[in-house]
Amino acid sequence: MTAKPLASSSLFPSAGRMLVYAVLALAVAFFLLPLYAMLVTSFKDAEEIRSTSLLALPGGLNWSAWFTAWSSACTGVDCNGLRPFFWNSVSMAVPAVLISTVWGALNGYVLSLWKFRGSDTLFGLLLFGVFMPFQVVLLPMSQVLGWLGLSSSITGLVLVHCLAGLAGTTLFFRNYYAAIPKELVNAARMDGASFFQIFWRIVLPLSTPIVMVTLIWQFTNIWNDFLFGVVFSGTDSKPITVGLNNLANTSSSVKAYNVDMAAAIIAGLPTMVIYVLAGKFFVRGLTAGAVKG
Amino acid sequence: MKNSFETWLPKLVVAPAFVLGFAFIYGLMVWNGVLSFSASRMLPNYEWVGLAQYDKLWAMDRWWVALKNLGIFGVGYVGGSLLIGVLLAVLLDQKIRAEGALRTIYLYPMALSFVVTGTAWKWLLNPGMGLEKLVRDWGFTNFEFGWLVDTDMAIYCVVIAGIWQSAGFAMALFLAGLRGIDDSIIKAAQVDGASLPRIYWRIVLPALRPVFFSTLMVLSHLAIKSFDLVMALTAGGPGFATDVPATFMYTMSFSRGQIGLGAASATMMLATVAALVIPYLYSELRSKPHDR
Numbered sequence: 001m002t003a004k005p006l007a008s009s010s011l012f013p014s015a016g017r018m019l020v021y022a023v024l025a026l027a028v029a030f031f032l033l034p035l036y037a038m039l040v041t042s043f044k045d046a047e048e049i050r051s052t053s054l055l056a057l058p059g060g061l062n063w064s065a066w067f068t069a070w071s072s073a074c075t076g077v078d079c080n081g082l083r084p085f086f087w088n089s090v091s092m093a094v095p096a097v098l099i100s101t102v103w104g105a106l107n108g109y110v111l112s113l114w115k116f117r118g119s120d121t122l123f124g125l126l127l128f129g130v131f132m133p134f135q136v137v138l139l140p141m142s143q144v145l146g147w148l149g150l151s152s153s154i155t156g157l158v159l160v161h162c163l164a165g166l167a168g169t170t171l172f173f174r175n176y177y178a179a180i181p182k183e184l185v186n187a188a189r190m191d192g193a194s195f196f197q198i199f200w201r202i203v204l205p206l207s208t209p210i211v212m213v214t215l216i217w218q219f220t221n222i223w224n225d226f227l228f229g230v231v232f233s234g235t236d237s238k239p240i241t242v243g244l245n246n247l248a249n250t251s252s253s254v255k256a257y258n259v260d261m262a263a264a265i266i267a268g269l270p271t272m273v274i275y276v277l278a279g280k281f282f283v284r285g286l287t288a289g290a291v292k293g
Numbered sequence: 294m295k296n297s298f299e300t301w302l303p304k305l306v307v308a309p310a311f312v313l314g315f316a317f318i319y320g321l322m323v324w325n326g327v328l329s330f331s332a333s334r335m336l337p338n339y340e341w342v343g344l345a346q347y348d349k350l351w352a353m354d355r356w357w358v359a360l361k362n363l364g365i366f367g368v369g370y371v372g373g374s375l376l377i378g379v380l381l382a383v384l385l386d387q388k389i390r391a392e393g394a395l396r397t398i399y400l401y402p403m404a405l406s407f408v409v410t411g412t413a414w415k416w417l418l419n420p421g422m423g424l425e426k427l428v429r430d431w432g433f434t435n436f437e438f439g440w441l442v443d444t445d446m447a448i449y450c451v452v453i454a455g456i457w458q459s460a461g462f463a464m465a466l467f468l469a470g471l472r473g474i475d476d477s478i479i480k481a482a483q484v485d486g487a488s489l490p491r492i493y494w495r496i497v498l499p500a501l502r503p504v505f506f507s508t509l510m511v512l513s514h515l516a517i518k519s520f521d522l523v524m525a526l527t528a529g530g531p532g533f534a535t536d537v538p539a540t541f542m543y544t545m546s547f548s549r550g551q552i553g554l555g556a557a558s559a560t561m562m563l564a565t566v567a568a569l570v571i572p573y574l575y576s577e578l579r580s581k582p583h584d585r
Contacts, residue, residue: 020384024395027381031398034413034457037423041416054417054427107310114303122311124578129318131570133518135542135559137317139552140324143337163317166310195302224406226521227539231547241408245525248412257416268409275404279397282404286462287469 042066042262049257065258069266073259075246082263084236085243089223092154092239096161097218100169103162104214105207108173109199113185123174129167137164138231145232152234160232161222168221169214172288176210177203209281216278217285220271240267322563328556335550346557355533356558359541362448366537367516369452370459374512375505377456378463383493385464386471396468400461407458411525414454415441418526444534447527451535454526455519463508470504471497510573514566538562 041049042065043058052058071081111123141160142151150156180203188198229239238246244267248260275282329347332340350356381399385392402410417423420439428436440446474497482492520539527535529544536544538558546555 017387020387020389024381024384024389027377028395028398031402031457031461034410034417035401037417038413049422053430054423103310107307110303110307116304119307120578124574126311126314126318127574127578128567128570129314131514131566131574132318132322133514133539133559133562133566135518135520135539136325136563137321138542138559139328139337139546139556140321141317144321163313166314167318170310195299195306220404224408226406226408226524227543230524231543241406241521244412245408248415248525249528257422260412261416264409264412268405271404271406272401275401276397279400283400283465286403286465 038261038265042069042258042265044258046256046258065256066262066266068256069247069259069263073247073256073263075243075250082240082243082247082266085238085240086266088154088233088237088243089240092157092161092237093219093222096158096165096222097215099158100162100165100218101211101214103166104169104171104173105204105211106199107166107170108175108177109203111170111174112177113180113182113198113203114195123170126167126170129164130171134164134227138227142232152232152237154233154237157228157232157237157239160228161225164228165218165221169218172210172214172217172285173207175288176207180206209284212278212281213285213288216274216281219274220282220285223271243267325556325559325563328553329560331553331556333552333556335552337552342553346553350554350557350561355536356538356541358533359536359538359558362451362535363517363537365448366452366455366519367513369449370455370516370519371509371512373452373456374459374463375508377460378508379467379498379501379505381460381464382467382471383497385468396465399464402458403462405458407519407521408525410454410458411522414450414457415526418450418453441527442531444531447531447535451523451526455516455522458522459512459515463512466504466508467501470501474500506573510570513569517562517566517569 037054040056040058041054043060043062044052045062045064048059069082071083072079073081075085111119145151145153145156145159148156148159150159184202185198188202193201223239224241225239226241226245229242230245233239233242244263247263327339328337330341330343331338332342332345385395389395418438418441419425420437420442423438425436425438428438441450478496478500479492482496487495518539519537520543523529523535523537523540524543529536529540533541533544538561542555542558542562545551545558
């Protein structure tokens, strides 16, 4: 990806370049419009929303909608804001992300550096898990969770996310470790290093980039999940996406758009912060996830 | 002794993953299949009724609406994202100032949850508020934009929000593909006097075929699985006008007490994804072996 852009500016006539910039600017407006509208709306009060334009800046930084969204907005009959949902998501995402990443690293290590007969076929079969529609697992899985006594619990959600993420994290690490020269491993074995010593001393220290990719990828997926959250969670274990959806769809006589928008930003904030701070790992995850094999 | 342990150890380490992973993927898949042949309603039971649930499914208007919507959404969302994605990638490839910043802006929606995206667009597309009010404030007082509550047009709101979310993703993949193309072919064409648009049309875009194919595959399977966006934006409404198979499955299984029917619809979704993805996975794994 280090190759230079192929067109040199002299090739493009200046009128054409104007057009290029115009289209790119138009796209910027399209992609920023919702975020901008959310942000300005969240700082307005109901009267301001009615009287001003969608794009108008708010009169001041009025944080009241944010406080309401965080701690007192009503979702159904509960009026505790998004705060409990937010912490549910944190306590679900952190263990699920860590477990599925470690698990994927071990699998990828074996599947690329300790191949055995049939391991490629097994991996190919596992890979279907990346694509399969999870609607298929919803009904049986809710029964399994019931048998395990994990229905409507955060632990149950962690388990589901680990299983659902397994194929993806294994894929990431397997593809990454495929680039490690096998001679390195063989030489270490000659020296008497064991399976786990090689993983711990040689492979893992080389893994920082892919660990970052997997952590960010898994965090984004799990934080943003709605399907498992809405099906498998109970009153006290709903993740933030479910909380936001319930809040925005709670029918009341007066719709508090400012609160809805503040809530949506709160729900999206953790992944957006990560995207801004570690965007290149996020993009690498996206591209690695799209190009299989 | 130690030797045989060392040969077994790697297999032993991945065994739990494969046992649990396969139980999760294939075990539950089969189980769901069995449920779809059962008379399950509020609770799962295993009274075999053959294809009765499938007959019922295909006789339902609501299922046909869901399929038609999936068709509209799939074509619009995948097509729109690919088109905007490739266009932006080609434009960004022209030695653009602030390319990094532009890329960041185009791609950030991908980091957001579809629920967040849906909530935001619900506000923008809200008749009477949002974009409608904006255009009216500009002086076009008769302007109307009521797609979100229009039975025939609401699904296109889902398309718009979906494209907004995923076009940047397509752009990122195409841009990576563009940067991977060998410069010398293009240099040669330039020496021959070919114009830039012509070079792109005849040489560069055809070279992007594998990227195009991967992107198409990922977006298509996302379209089939699409659930959150519809739930957040329209919740399948008005009525069930914006139902897609995923929301249909959810409604039947978890609010209508029609578990057998829900399972049957999930199996249809699985069949669609499998028909699309299995040939792709097969060719990808075969053409790029990692054996060394």
